[in-house]
Amino acid sequence: MVFAYGYLDERQSAWCDRHRRAFEYFGEASQMIVPDNASTASNQISKTERAREVNREYAEFLEYYRTAAVPPEPEAR
Structure with a gap:
């Protein structure tokens, strides 16, 4: 879908x-969302760590829908 x-x-x-x-639209929230490092959904932990x-x-919004977001691991250089 x-x-x-x-x-x-x-x-x-x-x-x-x-x-x-x-x-x-889907009738329910997914159990987990991977926001693809969008700056709206996540904050960079530090300038040296990606x-x-x-x-x-965003975490409070997701908690309301009983779901979680897991930002992906940063790409290796």
């Missing part, structure tokens, strides 16, 4: 809304 919904930006409100719409963690606002 495919879900697509266009937005003009990647601000936090649009980011969460597109997830909400996808959850409604790993990321889910930001607070």
